[in-house]
Amino acid sequence: MDLSLHQYSVDVEWTGNRGTGTSGYRDYGRDHVVRASGLPDLPGTADPTFHGDRDRWNPEQLLLAALAQCHMLSYFHLAVKNGVDVVGYSDAATATMQLNRDGSGEFTEAVLHPRVILADESQRALADSLHDQAHRVCFIARSVNFPVVNQPVAPDPSGEGA
Numbered sequence: 001m002d003l004s005l006h007q008y009s010v011d012v013e014w015t016g017n018r019g020t021g022t023s024g025y026r027d028y029g030r031d032h033v034v035r036a037s038g039l040p041d042l043p044g045t046a047d048p049t050f051h052g053d054r055d056r057w058n059p060e061q062l063l064l065a066a067l068a069q070c071h072m073l074s075y076f077h078l079a080v081k082n083g084v085d086v087v088g089y090s091d092a093a094t095a096t097m098q099l100n101r102d103g104s105g106e107f108t109e110a111v112l113h114p115r116v117i118l119a120d121e122s123q124r125a126l127a128d129s130l131h132d133q134a135h136r137v138c139f140i141a142r143s144v145n146f147p148v149v150n151q152p153v154a155p156d157p158s159g160e161g162a
Contacts, residue, residue, distance in 0.1 A: 011035040012044070031056065060097055060107075067110050067148055068093040070140035071131075075114065078130045078137075086127070088117030088155075107146045115153040128152050 016029025030046035046052030068091045079086050095110040131150045141148045
């Protein structure tokens with residue numbers, strides 16, 4: 001058994017047929033459902049700019065979420081390995097996507113803003129240094145062709161906002 005290879009699968013089903021299929025750009029919904037065995041359905045759509053539903057996840061949000069989640073989980077792994085006790089973590093991640101004249105587009109940057117709350121603030125320098133390592137081992141960040149920048153945010157000294 002090769003533990004170095006992992007495979008993933010999802011099913012995507014379009015649910016936006018309004019009766020005429022894709023007969024015109026404004027004639028169909030972008031709604032779809034993303035499914036994976038044993039997990040709740042994920043309601044998907046296009047970005048609202050592209051006629052999507054504001055109440056559903058779009059692929060651009062999901063890519064940014066995947067980057068932020070991967071960084072956090074890689075960071076936790078390194079925190080444990082280095083004896084850093086994280087008691088709170090949040091991230092207000094942002095990304096920029098550029099549209100091109102030919103209708104294509106791509107992400108040009110993602111910026112993660114992890115805010116880490118530590119059990120022992122004397123470990124702050126070590127804890128902050130782990131973000132660079134987490135970035136280097138994050139599977140998702142290593143797989144994209146645009147910069148993913150980490151800008152750790154200092155926690156509020158009052159302990160609020162964790």
